[in-house]
Amino acid sequence: MNRITRTFEKLKQDGKKAFIAYTAAGDPDFSRSLEVMKGLADVGADILEIGLPFSDPLADGIVNQMAAERALKAGMTTARVLDLVREFRKTHNTPIVMFTYLNPIFQYGFERFQQDAVEAGADGILLLDLPPDEAVLGEGFAPHPELLQIRLIAPNSPPERAKKLCASAQGFVYALSRTGVTGAHGGPSVEIGALVRGLKEHSPVPVCVGFGISTPEQARMVAEVADGVIVGSALVKVVENHAQAERPQDAVCALAASLIQAVRTVKGAE
Numbered sequence: 001m002n003r004i005t006r007t008f009e010k011l012k013q014d015g016k017k018a019f020i021a022y023t024a025a026g027d028p029d030f031s032r033s034l035e036v037m038k039g040l041a042d043v044g045a046d047i048l049e050i051g052l053p054f055s056d057p058l059a060d061g062i063v064n065q066m067a068a069e070r071a072l073k074a075g076m077t078t079a080r081v082l083d084l085v086r087e088f089r090k091t092h093n094t095p096i097v098m099f100t101y102l103n104p105i106f107q108y109g110f111e112r113f114q115q116d117a118v119e120a121g122a123d124g125i126l127l128l129d130l131p132p133d134e135a136v137l138g139e140g141f142a143p144h145p146e147l148l149q150i151r152l153i154a155p156n157s158p159p160e161r162a163k164k165l166c167a168s169a170q171g172f173v174y175a176l177s178r179t180g181v182t183g184a185h186g187g188p189s190v191e192i193g194a195l196v197r198g199l200k201e202h203s204p205v206p207v208c209v210g211f212g213i214s215t216p217e218q219a220r221m222v223a224e225v226a227d228g229v230i231v232g233s234a235l236v237k238v239v240e241n242h243a244q245a246e247r248p249q250d251a252v253c254a255l256a257a258s259l260i261q262a263v264r265t266v267k268g269a270e
Contacts, residue, residue: 151169209226
C-alpha cells in the first residue's frame with residue numbers, strides 16, 4: 001500500500017487530522033534542506049511536500065520564488081532533488097509528494113522522472129500546470145501506477161470541473177483556501193468550510209486545505225473542516241530567515257510543532 005494511503009488510514013483509525021508540510025528542495029542547500037525534511041518528520045509532519053526548484057514558478061508567491069532561487073543557486077537540479085529523496089529514505093518513512101511544474105520534469109523526461117521518483121522513494125506527485133484532461137491528449141504523459149496523482153482544486157473552480165478533478169484524485173485532494181499565488185498573506189478564506197463540504201461529496205480520498213495558513217489558530221480552524229492542513233510559505237519563510245544559520249531546521253521545526261499541536265487538538269472522523 002502506498003505510504004500516503006496508509007498514513008491517512010492510520011490517522012482515521014486514530015481520530016486525527018493530517019499535517020502536511022511543504023519545503024523547497026535544496027533550500028538553502030542540499031544538506032540543510034535534508035535536515036529540515038528530517039526535522040519536520042521527527043516533530044510529527046504526516047506527509048512532506050517537496051518543491052522542485054524552477055526558474056519561473058508562476059503560481060508561487062515571493063517567499064517560494066526566493067526559495068527556488070536559493071536552491072538553484074546552491075546547485076539543485078531535478079536529479080539532485082531525487083538524490084535528496086534517496087538520502088531522506090535512508091532514515092525516514094514519511095510519505096513524500098513531489099510538488100512541481102511540468103517544465104523541469106519534461107526536460108528530465110516525463111516517464112523517466114516518474115520511474116526514478118518512485119525508485120528514490122516518492123509516493124505522489126502534484127503537477128501544478130498540467131491539467132489531467134490536457135495530459136491525456138499528449139503522448140508520454142501517462143501517470144505511473146505507484147506515484148499517486150494529487151489534484152489541486154481552487155475555490156473558483158466550476159462545480160463540474162471540481163467534481164471531475166475529485167473523481168480522478170489519488171492520495172488526497174489539495175483544496176486551495178483562496179485564489180491567488182502561494183503565501184501566508186491574507187489567511188484562509190472564511191468560506192473554506194463550504195468548499196470542503198462540497199468537495200467531500202465527490203472525493204474518494206481525503207480533502208486537505210492549503211494556502212494562507214501560518215498560525216496555530218488558522219491551522220486549528222482549517223482542521224475543523226478538512227481532513228488535513230497544508231502549510232508551506234510560513235515554513236519556507238523561516239528557512240529564509242535562518243538561511244545563514246548552521247541549523248535552520250531548529251526554527252522551522254519549532255513553528256511546525258506549534259502548528260501540529262493545534263491540528264492534533266481537533267478530533268478526526270470516527
